Amino acid sequence: MYDFDFVSEGLARGTNDVKWDTCDPGVIPMWVAEMDFPAAPCILKALHERVDRGVFGYTEVPASYYESVINWFSGRHRWQITRDQIIPVQGIVPATSIAVKALTEAGDKVVLNVPAYNCFFHNITNQGCETSESRLLWNPGLKRYEMDWDDIERRCADPAAKAFLLCNPHNPSGRLWSREELVRLGEICLRHGVKVISDEIHCEIVAPGRAYVPFASICEEFAQNSISFVSPTKGFNIAGVQIANIISANEDFRRRMDRVINVWEHCDVNQFGIVALQAAYSDEGAAWLEQMNALVHSNFMMLKDLFAERFPAVRVPELEATYLLWLDFAEAFTPAKPSPSEMAKGPSSPVKGLGTGIAISSATPSQGFAGQEGKAVAEHLLKNNGVRVNDGAIYGGASCCRINLACPEATMKEGLRRIAEGLSTILE
Secondary structure, eight states, X not given: OOOOOSOHHHHHTTTTOHHHHTSOTTOEEOOSSOOSSOOOHHHHHHHHHHHHHTOOOOOOOOHHHHHHHHHHHHHHHOOOOOGGGEEEESOHHHHHHHHHHHHOOTTOEEEEEESOXXXXXXXXXXXXOEEEEEEOEEXXXXXXXXXXXXXXXXXXXXXXXXXXXXXXXXXXXXXXXXXXXXXXXXXXXXXXXXXXXXXXXXXXXBOTTOOOOOGGGSOHHHHHTEEEEEOSTTTTTOGGGOOEEEEOSOHHHHHHHHHHHHHHTOOOOOHHHHHHHHHHSSHHHHHHHHHHHHHHHXXXXXXXXXXXXXXXXXXXXXXXXXXXXXXXXXXXXXXXXXXHHHHHSXXXXXXXXXXXXXXXXXXXXXXXXXXXXXXXXXXXXXXXXXXXXXXXXXXTOTTEEEEEOOSOHHHHHHHHHHHHHHHHHHHO
């Protein structure tokens, strides 16, 4: 058993951590995609041993590194990878730009689902390409977002469309795409000569009882028509060591990417990333991961129950994967402006099981936010309740907020208490 019950505030403060040190003391940061948990003990042990050697020179990627990647994805995800298919790089964001550059020409279109990870937009446009944005559709019965197949077919049929930038699992919607969905997408892309670039960095963060399907593992045709990105950094909370892998069975794709990597001089990787990956992709790493996923799911259920009781008009999707929850407030704001007395009053009722309230310094009217609901909620919660969440506009969802659930139970309870009090002043 691993200890996930600690005080988040004291762990990262003072380390130049983007998540915590860009927020004022007392603010609970539930925004950027970084956990509050320390890295798994097996990773810490491996890094300590490496540091104790005292040698930090140029580093060659060892055979054991490739074996770790191959064995992990074969044993855990039934994805057969060979050493020559793996290209180590510093991170997923540069890998995405490398792949777009390698597979497209300026003026081409890249199809992607929206909302989307915010870096995707500039990964595409920085290479002189154009985004072709297919908006995900809400399925109220299943409480999940789904691909708009007719729209994807139309966009991929566009002669200018050369690539589909897939996020599997999907950030920020929390979808874990099924094999059937991935097959349908892959067939559309093959039919229209569209190559698939698949960001699979969130692949280890899945709800209990669910399983991630690597896109390239489905069939040889998909493997030959795709480039995939994987990394332990998101699942094990080690983004700062900067390590990732580009994987493709297509020799021509690898040759093109290798050329871009050398032109851009992205050839070398962090030696600590090499060590951390091998430690993460182990039996000890897998055990830590299972406990972490169980805690994230428990935190999600806590939020889900609270919103069902207090804020049923807010769209809360089932969290199938990732620790990032996508909340839509488009239907939650009342059309009428509340009276001054209503604006000044505090929450209408205590939050069940989460303790007493905190002071509210001001309230925000519940109208005039059409198309900016996410911004209104994010600003209100930060200013008045000391909780920082992401405004969904940067992902292509202006009525939404993205909330990070990867924190200890005590932090989650306090965060939910503050969120509930803040929302009660603008939604109830």
